[in-house]
Amino acid sequence: MAIHDPTHLFDGHISDKTRDRAKIISALTQPQFASIVLFAIVCLVCTSVTEYLVIYGISVFFGCIFPIIEVLYYSKKFHNDDGDVVRREDRFAPLLLGTFSYVLGVLALWLVHAPNLIFVLFICYAAVTFAITIITNWWKISIHACGMIGPGMAITYAFFPWGLIVFATVPFICWSRYVLRKHTPAQMAGGIIVGFIITAVIFWLML
Template identity: 25%
Template sequence: MRVAGNGPSPVPPEAMSHVGPHSTRAERVANALSYFLNPLAFPPIAFTLVSWHFGAPPLEVAWVFALSVTFFCVVPLLALLWMVREGRAESVEIRDRTRRRFPLLVAVGSYLVGIVALGASTGTATAVLVAFALIYPVNTLILIAITHWWKISIHMAGLAAFVSGLLFVSLVAWRDLPADWEAALTLATTAPLMLLLPVLMWARVKIRAHTVGQVVAGAAFGLFVPLAELYLLTYTILDLA
């Protein structure tokens, strides 16, 4: 990392990873889970599932995946990698909350470009897809505001938002089914993902990336805020009911 001249200030010791060569097996597993369940991985999966779920043709599903990977994953990741390369962050996780604003703002800008591209080039359930995508820049701005004062878990918010988003989509797609069928299908699609929430909570606390309060707050934010936003956008603002 750079520490001299006009380069970036060094990364503070408290922001460095606690998982090193002498870490325990549990810490290594927790660290692997943190990287595997990275928030950037969920939007492309979510948007592709939404497109497929509403019956888009295969080429359109592939196009949605390509756009979402580019603007909701790759561009934000490049900003993180640049920070690591320049010594402004110790890893793509950016443990120091004071250094998170720049990559999050880059993500917001990239999300907005991606939303315009999705809205202009898709033909299946476009309004629902755009509504789903809109929660990402909106909630990222909210998380930026929270992070200015407190280190809420973005990992937990990302995973929980993925779960709540799929819960919403399953309810919309299957709302014409009998109540017992709808409940069964919704449970089958979201319950396994819900089980990942406590697992990731454990992982983030285990590697001392967050406190218990921070992971609980992140999970609560991701579960309830996007769900409320999606219902508001879909049934009130876009009037798709």
């Protein structure tokens, strides 16, 4: 499967079995769904079971449940049957609401004195989502590709080298989004670059 132009969608043909595999990978790595597992790992830096449950609960509510609800709402509103908001023009509102949810998560984590790594990670989520919200006015970049970068960096920071496993999923995510004609290679590269640069700068400044 050759990529002839990184600025164009996949124009080849794949089998039904390959398409089904790509759909499964794409669904499981939807950033909001994947974060349920990734937050469970990052929250292992908590020092007690009670702290873990409180911090994980806050993280899942503001980082997963609320974003999932609003994405599914907008997906249905714009007649997408796969849980995605496909058109660039339709993405601004759900991304802005996602940013708002992450900001509320930052405030909640600050109020309960969450471990610094988790607090800073949520700041990264808010900043990256806001950046994508601005970018989406002109260009659609891959939130799927971007979504593994922050948690991957946090898990690598806390539990090196295990976080590298998260990064190993990125090529499979990009493959699935490409063959499903959701993104061009350039859009996926853009998502990875935006996620990495913003997260790296915030980690460098705050950790």
